[in-house]
Amino acid sequence: MSEYEKLSICKDAQLTLRKAREDGVETVWDRFKKQEPQCGYCELGVSCRICVMGPCRIDPFGEGPQYGVCGADADIIVARNLARMIAAGAASHSDHGRDLVEVLHKIGEGAAPGYTIRDADKLKRVAAEYGIDTAGLGNEGIAKLLAEAMMEDYGMKKEQITLINRAPKQRIELWKKLKVIPRGIDRETSETMHRTHMGVDNEYVSILLHAVRNSLSDGYGGSMIGTELSDIIFGTPKPGFSEVNLGVLKEDYVNILVHGHSPVVSEMIGVAVDDKEMIELSKSRGAKGINLAGLCCTGNEIMMRKKIPMAGNHLMTELTMVTGVVESMIVDYQCIMPSLGQVAQCYHTKMYTTSDKAKFPFMEHVEFTPVNAREQAFRIVKESVENFSRRNKDKVYVPTAPVRNMTGFSVEAIVGALGGSLTPLIDAIKAGKIKGAVGVVGCNNPKIKQDSGHVELIKRLIANDILVLTTGCVNVAAGKAGLQVPEAKEMAGPGLKEVCGLLNIPPSLHLGSCVDNSRIIVIACALANAIGVDIDKLPLAGAAPEWYSEKAATIAFYAMASGIFTVLGVMPPIMGSKKVAELATSGLNDVFGACFAVEPDPVKAAQLITNHIMEKRKGLGLDV
Amino acid sequence: MKVVVVKPERCVGCLQCRFACSVAHSISGSPYAAPYEAVLSKPRIHIGLTKDKDAFPNKCRHCDPAPCEMACLPKAIFREPSSGMVLINPDRCINCGMCAMACPFGVVRYHVYSSNKTAAHKCDQCIARQKEGRVPACVEVCKVGALLFDDYNKVMDRATDEISSLVYLGIRSKEQEKGPYQSLTAYKHRLEELRRKQA
């Protein structure tokens, strides 16, 4: 096995990694190696740098200090750190959602040229959920009122956020009993920061319960708003085909990559690259045209809606430039490695930042607002085309051919594929053709061989007749492995294979970006409501085999709080507190009907999940 | 013979070496499982603090002749012939405390071993890891170069070469010698000075 095969299962990654070494490009794997072994205190979550009486750490071996300067023990420190992690994740998704609320508001005010309402039906449906009287209002009028109602979700005017009502009644009752119903999206994040300030909440269960509330303010708040508004503004995704891996970059085209999470920028770049004038310009510069491809969740957003191909997921972002054919990369925010600008220095790639929130070294800042987005997009695309001539032919290397990937499975699309209701899915589950469903979500993490956790887990699950729903970086992993095309039904168990064959869908369905984990929640809620039980009774599970980000921690928490058993492939920093670790891995079961498991081995994780789903089937009186 | 050479002026007091040492000498060898073992593995390297609040990594020097070995009544402390390391056989130790009395560097502690026996406890230079071709755990985790694994004479030779070349070049003091965190160190010293003045 070559050293590159130890780092990633993807051929394109292995080949470009080799070239990166030859080109003298330092990658995330190199930096990871230099960081190893990583800080043990931090890995256990027992280091605290919240205040400057510290920094403090607890000696897990009992010889050194057992209390921080303030008197916090390991339980308090671990709980505070975890809560802050969840707050950061919730803040990220929710702030992303806020940007879409802002665009919607600007559309409502007629001040967002280039943006419009693409799914008016959904706009009305969501407006109805917010109790908005849409009678006699045009799209713009509704948009303005809905945006304003959502702004209130972010504030402190309401007793609870609106979309929490999508959860089953039993679940809402449980949350009320536990006092974890989120009241305002920003409020809960703010309160987490307050509670974890020195000398506020110092009871680890109390801290963690609030962390649950904070995560719910993301899952049923910021993230859900982000998904719903993206659908309303950019169109609700419909099934269709696209392509994945580095092969989507084309040697004789101007290649433009969009990277980050928000569809607000990438949508407009998409408009600009389709512009005839721009295409003509590219041809005049010797290219055959302009090729747009996505990375990370921005890539997921435009793949879901526009079937624009994806060049890679998190750990591929640096390697895209190693191909030497990327004229420009346009980033918005989240999961953009600060090293990217440095890598671009080795090639001709132009780097653009677009958000005031997210600036990077060695990148040019071109600020996008709903008002100026169109002209800025054209400016960047034009500059990118001009950059084609600077390409160094000696450095060009596109290692592989692209792989087909089916995408676009929004909740509406799934219901549509099922003929208008979830009943056929429920029937398939009841009949045991589909044993259950698992959301395989999350990131890449150099601690785990790239994509190995995702792909192996999905293969095992579908072989056990378990339907897989993917979001985020998992989409690219599953796509590259050929698991997300209808033909992949051959890898599924007999029941799932039959269902996939009938509906002509893959056994692993792409639901969108990481914000779109809210789609999985919506499906879970809808299933529970249709059957008339709480979510924790359903044969569902979640998995984040290669998670790295604070957002993933938040997602895991709201999934767990919703009653979905979640298996993590990377250890969260909680093991320093025996009490918190015990709570997370079993104690939570008694509270939320779900808990966490940590299992880096995808084979064992698949077994854990399958066993769990069989248990839940038994609980519902279904055959196993 | 390679030994762990300590460069105290580089230590920033992160205590990673202590953590790694505990893990390396635990049964599981895993940072996640080690704190859950029935008998906790204790670190064999100690980070002292000077009056100026500078960290001072302190561990067994594996002296030859070793005062602890000479003071050991049951001959639980012995020199491993192939590596030259001074080791403790906890099964033989009678916990009499003579080695702590004899050790001029104050590196011997008394802890419960996984066999449930209390015995003298000190650095074994990660002899088990060395047999696997790995460097001692404390050296591996030290990110600031305060712990090196090298032939002591070679380290001294290098230092001598460096100083003589500086003298040749007419450079009297090397800024780096003051350590990698000058401003923080200076700040800590100021704070300590102030505290003393106020006392």
Next chain:
Amino acid sequence: MDAVIIGLSAAGLSCLDALLKFSPQVKVTAISEEKYSPYCRCMLTHYLGRIVREEQMIIKDISACPPNVNLLFGEKVETIDLLKKSLTLSSGKKISYDKLLIATGANAVKPDYYDEKKRTFTLRYMDDARKVEQHIKDSAVVLGGGFVGIKAAYGLLERNVKVEMIVSSPYPLSLVLDEKTARFVEKDMRDAGIVIRTQDDIAEINMKKESVAVSLKSGIEVYSDVVVVGKGVKPRVDVARKSGIKIDLGIMVNEFLETSAEGVYAAGDCCETMDVARKVPWINAIWPVAVEQGYFAALNILGANTPYAGSIGMNSLKTHSFHLISGGVLKEEEGVVLYEKHFPHLKQFRKLAVRDNVPVGMAFYNCPEDAGLYINLIKKGMPLNADPVKIVNGELSIADMLRPF
């Protein structure tokens, strides 16, 4: 070269090991009066406490000795002919030597009332421990408040034996410790369940039925199964004296541990060297000192001319509840300043005696981490270069003393 070692305990063994380490081919004959493989006599109290088994006390695997080493057990040296450089053994056998080490050690001091028939024993040899073990059931009287007596008392406690200790001075360890430090030890001992009768002594011992009746000078009568006497040791120098080697308190040696006779060296409990703290010739009859002297003697026997700087009295007393490390001289005297600090909440106490900026005595109670450094400074007669007040206050750590800048 033929090297001969008389005595195969701490000093003799250490010398043998060092000879073999530096000169693996050297011809060595070692003569021991014991019937047993070399064992550590300091562990006899642990043996009594059933902390170690007999075989665990053996500290030398004699079967692993190379063929150039000749070990004679159960043999006694009768005379040394310094002119002919030969020894006569009790068996009549004669052995000649080029270099000789006398490491005959010391015997336990036996008071007037010492009588094994009245189950009164010392604790110096394996056979002594066996005799004590043979008679002991559940009670014992320990005479003497020195380190040996205290360690014997703690050993017997481990055996669930009721221990009464008779100490002639006002407090235990009075010869090595000052009163304040000693009182800490005394309190710990009482807390552990040892009955201590200070300023008292044995007047008479009689057998009453199955018990030993010990009449004390204060008039109290104490009953027990055995009496263990720990009243110190006196050097065994008879053979050396007979052969004409100069004797003072013990066998006199120069800085190379060579006696008045050329080629004859002495080490261990029989040998008198400079006490660095007292600045007078002295015998510090403790195991680590004997080992060290044996090592230095070997270097000099091999011609490495390595001076021995002298020793100090030092000891470590470690129980379940405390760890005391003391060394040097802690008594008030002209020119010596004592520094001390007690931290009741930490159960720590540090005491340091300093003469002209040079530490001469110390007692560290429950702070073994710092102790070794000061023991070594006292042993080497090195100046402190630091404020002793700060040292006993724990303000200066070992890091300050060791840090090179």
